[in-house]
Amino acid sequence: MAEVSGVGKGSQQEVLRSIFERSGMCMAKLDNAFRLVEVNADFSGQFGCLPAELGGRCFVELLHADARTQVSRRLTRLLAAPGSRFTEPTVSFRRKDSTVFSGELTGFTVGGDRSDAECLMALICPEGGNRKDRAAATHRLVLTDIEARILEGVALGMSTVNLASMLYLSRGGIGYHVDTLMRKLKVKNRPALVSKAYSIGLIRPGWPPRVYPPRVYPE
Template identity: 45%
Template sequence: MHTVAAGTLAYDHSDAGTRDNAVADIDVFRSLLERSGLCLASLDLRLRVVEANDDFVAQFGHSRETLRGRSFYELLHPGVHGPMRRQFERLLDGRRHRFVEHLAGVGPRDAVFTGDITGIAVHAPSGELALIVVVVNPEKNDDANAVVVDRNRILTELDARILEGIATGESTVRLASRLFLSRQGVEYHVGTMLKKLKAPNRAALVSRAYSLGVLSVASWPPKVSPDYVK
């Protein structure tokens, strides 16, 4: 028996009683759509928003009318598109019934928020995949720490190289030598990035960069996503 769960959202996808379970999938989704505390939406098989509850609408800063029919990727920072596509592809081709992935979404006033997303495959009474339910669990950050960035480009090429060096543990002296800068020049670029990502120090800068998808979690040495470089 395979059970898919996201908080209180649980679906049984065992072979026995597939039709009954599929109907239950749809019914459970409908009953949870407006439940307080769940940031929830349904997507069609082209990953366009079909329905969204009040929490989801508020989190992403759109009206229901402007959300309906919009590609889900338009609500995400480009830096997380790659891993998100891979997860959705596994749902769509039947390799998985559920996934949990890191999320960097774009909310009101272009403020980037981070958190987790659960994607769940929901089947029609015929047993065919009917829609994808997404449950977003944003991290609880106060507005003062919200990062407001351009959706596509927030770093210069030099910023990106310095951030990659910091993430590998390079010193200011080493960075200055390798990038043909003065120590003051390196510190200037580091200070600019600290302000942009609202990080108090270098360790927090690297952590915030990973959480936003600026630094890819799938590469070593660390690499800044081209989507963030001007």
């Protein structure tokens, strides 16, 4: 994979902001004590709350009692190994009205260095959503080398013009490959593309974004 330079924490935060606001996935940002620093509207809506109602609450408190110990352990291990990720296929959560729903929980770290994670990210895919599509994508999806490099660039927040310059392609060529990636992952925009790529394990957690090598075949 070609190295991409000149993209730092500011760009990372811009990408995360775009994913937060437009991906359509239930996402939350946690601090090192597992408190909710920020949640998007999809996340708060799933719990029957406004985003402001969840700010400062411990993420573990949103879990059914039976799931709290296991998830707490997974989050603690995540903090000890920045750049790693975990997925719990079925976790039970409690809404504001005390009703329970289940879903797949994915956690990964953002920012920091090898010894210190800046924050944790939690993605929830409620049952009845697109878990079957995601499972199928996890097992079957393979990218060409150029698709992988473009996906990494999109995850970095690079524009079509910058990607075209880096990869010696036309802007139309970049647009074609981005459209192909969105069709493969069954999403409608770039933030959703990046979010889903992370959630199904196509991109390794951490910064800069990198597609897992086994997911790539040469053209």
